[in-house]
Amino acid sequence: MTSQIKRGVSLYSYQNETFQGKMTLEDAVRTSAELGACGIEIIGEQTFWGWPEVGVAQADIDHWHALMAKYGTTPVSHDFMLDYKRYKGREMPFGEQVASVKKDVDFGAALGMKYIRALVSIAPEVLVAAAPYAEEKGIKILIEVHAPLHFDHPWIIRHAEAFEKSGSDALGFLPDMGMFLFGFPPVWKEKFMRIGVPANIADYIVKAYEDRVLSEYVILNVRDMGGVGPAIAMAETLRHNAAFEPKRMLDYMPRIHNVHGKFYEMTEDYIEPSIPYDEIVRVLQQGGYQGYICSEYEGNRWIEDAQEPDSVEQVRRQQVMLAKLLGETEVPSLKTPVAA
Amino acid sequence: MMDNKMICPELFENVIEDGRATGFVFLGRLPYYRGLGLSMIEDLAVTVDGEAMPREAIRFTVRDKTYTLDEMETVYDNRWNFGEKARITVLKDGGLAAGPHAIDFAVRMRVSYLPFVPTTKGSRELQMAA
Numbered sequence: 295m296t297s298q299i300k301r302g303v304s305l306y307s308y309q310n311e312t313f314q315g316k317m318t319l320e321d322a323v324r325t326s327a328e329l330g331a332c333g334i335e336i337i338g339e340q341t342f343w344g345w346p347e348v349g350v351a352q353a354d355i356d357h358w359h360a361l362m363a364k365y366g367t368t369p370v371s372h373d374f375m376l377d378y379k380r381y382k383g384r385e386m387p388f389g390e391q392v393a394s395v396k397k398d399v400d401f402g403a404a405l406g407m408k409y410i411r412a413l414v415s416i417a418p419e420v421l422v423a424a425a426p427y428a429e430e431k432g433i434k435i436l437i438e439v440h441a442p443l444h445f446d447h448p449w450i451i452r453h454a455e456a457f458e459k460s461g462s463d464a465l466g467f468l469p470d471m472g473m474f475l476f477g478f479p480p481v482w483k484e485k486f487m488r489i490g491v492p493a494n495i496a497d498y499i500v501k502a503y504e505d506r507v508l509s510e511y512v513i514l515n516v517r518d519m520g521g522v523g524p525a526i527a528m529a530e531t532l533r534h535n536a537a538f539e540p541k542r543m544l545d546y547m548p549r550i551h552n553v554h555g556k557f558y559e560m561t562e563d564y565i566e567p568s569i570p571y572d573e574i575v576r577v578l579q580q581g582g583y584q585g586y587i588c589s590e591y592e593g594n595r596w597i598e599d600a601q602e603p604d605s606v607e608q609v610r611r612q613q614v615m616l617a618k619l620l621g622e623t624e625v626p627s628l629k630t631p632v633a634a
Numbered sequence: 635m636m637d638n639k640m641i642c643p644e645l646f647e648n649v650i651e652d653g654r655a656t657g658f659v660f661l662g663r664l665p666y667y668r669g670l671g672l673s674m675i676e677d678l679a680v681t682v683d684g685e686a687m688p689r690e691a692i693r694f695t696v697r698d699k700t701y702t703l704d705e706m707e708t709v710y711d712n713r714w715n716f717g718e719k720a721r722i723t724v725l726k727d728g729g730l731a732a733g734p735h736a737i738d739f740a741v742r743m744r745v746s747y748l749p750f751v752p753t754t755k756g757s758r759e760l761q762m763a764a
Contacts, residue, residue: 306667309667312716312717313636313639313716313717314639314717315717337667337668339715340668340669340716343715343718344713344715347671347711347712347713348712348713375746375747377671377674379744379745379746380673380710380746381673382673382707382744413747414747415746595635595636598635598636598638598639
């Protein structure tokens with residue numbers, strides 16, 4: 295049976311290529327569409343130069359809609375940033391933060407999005423204050439639950455309580471699957487070894503992660519093993535990452551409307567070695583999720599010192615995996631190669 | 635992130651005014667997956683062959699608008715966009731001699747959601763034409 299869950303891509307995934315001008319917006323949309331990943335998520339200010347301080351020309355917004363029509367894709371989410379540290383030495387005042395979110399609501403609506411993504415550090419009061427405006431515009435504001443935070447963290451619980459109290463259904467969650475980091479990513483280990491972590495220490499950290507040892511003990515043990523600099527940095531990744539359980543999403547399903555399919559590496563045989571997508575899909579289906587899982591490739595920064603990332607191939611592999619897990623019979627494939 | 639893509643190879647030349655070299659210029663990109671408003675660029679640091687250039691000597695230019703680093707701190711209506719090549723000018727009497735130069739380019743940025751203020755540094759050898 296085919297799942298109600300839909301496949302999409304966050305264009306964040308192609309950042310290595312778009313940053314260097316090796317892929318255009320059209321290349322990114324077409325590539326995603328060919329893979330059957332027809333939901334498109336963007337970071338507004340990555341995709342549209344000028345947003346938010348300078349603004350975006352109507353011609354650029356028209357071009358976006360023309361691409362969506364040409365490739366049969368659906369706008370899913372505009373991920374906004376809200377730079378509340380814009381002013382040196384003082385935080386942006388509350389009212390200005392709310393006004394800024396409303397501006398992103400407008401931009402999301404102009405792009406035909408259903409959702410806008412709020413970063414997890416934004417205060418719940420700001421989102422609650424912007425919610426009535428979002429409702430008017432037909433937009434939901436989703437806070438991204440991202441490691442090191444997770445669904446049992448008091449900060450997220452505070453958000454959940456504020457959302458319930460507001461009574462607004464324009465507020466919700468966008469979980470990032472990186473919080474379910476079951477294994478230490480091989481690309482992380484390899485990067486740390488390239489910058490000088492001895493093999494015995496790297497092996498120990500990976501094993502300690504598998505054994506779910508508390509990060510502070512691992513850091514102390516690495517010090518005792520003679521670890522310095524990069525070895526401590528590798529151990530400290532355990533402070534910010536953990537194998538939280540996908541089933542923790544179940545309590546929040548009515549407010550989960552989009553999912554970041556974070557991945558660090560897809561192997562040739564279509565496996566993400568560190569994130570349990572089979573369990574994730576099972577939980578989302580159990581919870582009746584009907585939204586998108588948007589690919590979010592973040593391995594680029596872990597390998598770019600050693601090789602040129604191939605973001606398109608990585609996204610293709612994840613989409614093949616997702617299609618299989620979702621019970622699709624057709625294997626996603628690319629028809630138009632992107633010039634490397 | 636993107637530290638090896640910060641310094642672009644396609645422009646490296648002396649700035650000539652009234653027949654005299656008054657400095658040099660190269661193209662730099664923000665090492666980040668998005669752009670940033672200029673007020674959040676806390677510092678740009680340039681080192682040439684191991685010699686640190688003074689902060690006051692640096693000029694930042696995007697889309698024909700030029701700023702000192704102190705000016706940038708209160709610029710709220712302009713951005714360094716994602717992947718955008720900014721002209722990084724360093725005022726240095728006499729410019730640089732022809733030949734290879736080791737350039738370090740570091741960006742310190744104030745990122746709202748991060749619990750620290752990151753500095754990212756890129757290094758590249760560039761050839762000054764004779």
